[in-house]
Amino acid sequence: MRKGEETRTRILDVAEAAVLQKGFGGTSIEELIAETGITKSGFFYHFRDKNELAKALLNRYIDNDERIYDEIFGRARDLTGDPLQSFLLGLKLLSELLSDLPNGHPGCLVATVCYYERLFDREIQETNRNAVLAWRRRFGRMLREIMEVYPPREPVDVDQLADMVSSVLEGGIVLSKTLKEPNTLAEQVLMLRTFVKMLFLPVVEMPRAQSNSSKSAKRLCWNCADILSPRPPTPPPSPRACVRC
Numbered sequence: 001m002r003k004g005e006e007t008r009t010r011i012l013d014v015a016e017a018a019v020l021q022k023g024f025g026g027t028s029i030e031e032l033i034a035e036t037g038i039t040k041s042g043f044f045y046h047f048r049d050k051n052e053l054a055k056a057l058l059n060r061y062i063d064n065d066e067r068i069y070d071e072i073f074g075r076a077r078d079l080t081g082d083p084l085q086s087f088l089l090g091l092k093l094l095s096e097l098l099s100d101l102p103n104g105h106p107g108c109l110v111a112t113v114c115y116y117e118r119l120f121d122r123e124i125q126e127t128n129r130n131a132v133l134a135w136r137r138r139f140g141r142m143l144r145e146i147m148e149v150y151p152p153r154e155p156v157d158v159d160q161l162a163d164m165v166s167s168v169l170e171g172g173i174v175l176s177k178t179l180k181e182p183n184t185l186a187e188q189v190l191m192l193r194t195f196v197k198m199l200f201l202p203v204v205e206m207p208r209a210q211s212n213s214s215k216s217a218k219r220l221c222w223n224c225a226d227i228l229s230p231r232p233p234t235p236p237p238s239p240r241a242c243v244r245c
Helices: 003-022 029-036 040-046 050-079 083-099 109-115 122-149 158-179 184-200 222-228
Strands: 204-206 218-220
Touching: 003 029, 003 040, 003 050, 003 109, 029 040, 050 083, 050 109, 050 122, 083 122, 083 184, 109 122, 109 158, 122 158, 158 184
Parallel strands: none
Antiparallel strands: 204 218
């Protein structure tokens, strides 16, 4: 990395930490100059004004977010071709990544820009909106693939369900920071994972001999049903619904 690129990256790193801690309104160019140890002219060489700095920060944050999602859910797809199991595995991997952050998630620049959007021009506001829509499209694609194989137990709107993924992530960040409990975000992702399992995984009704005391059916998960009665591989439902396991 060249010296000019190193300086620009250093400015962005310091600015991102400051903005996530104090907001854009509470972060001044003067403090960034002092923290990075550059001259004022050096700062304006890289960024014309605070709005341009905000645009660079936001684009970098969005690109990094997309890279992380690509890596995590791409890895999950490489491990299993089943769309539901792949999505569940991706959420598990995401929760593990978030759990490894020593001080919890530092915050979301997309949310920060939303809170202070009057400080920015229309281009930045539109970039922020497009980032949220990109999350909807990403998770929506995965959920549609799931629904082609696993009909949901309850009728759901795919886009709303996709937005729920983003809501859990963003809300988990707020909970984690407010409660000062770094693991809260990862735990919320695992709770979302449990919800998705409950929404899509089926429960098999295994008939049993009727008696005077009961005419109901035993409820077995597909794993146990396969053990008791061999059949082609089928998806397992929530183990809590199974009387055997």
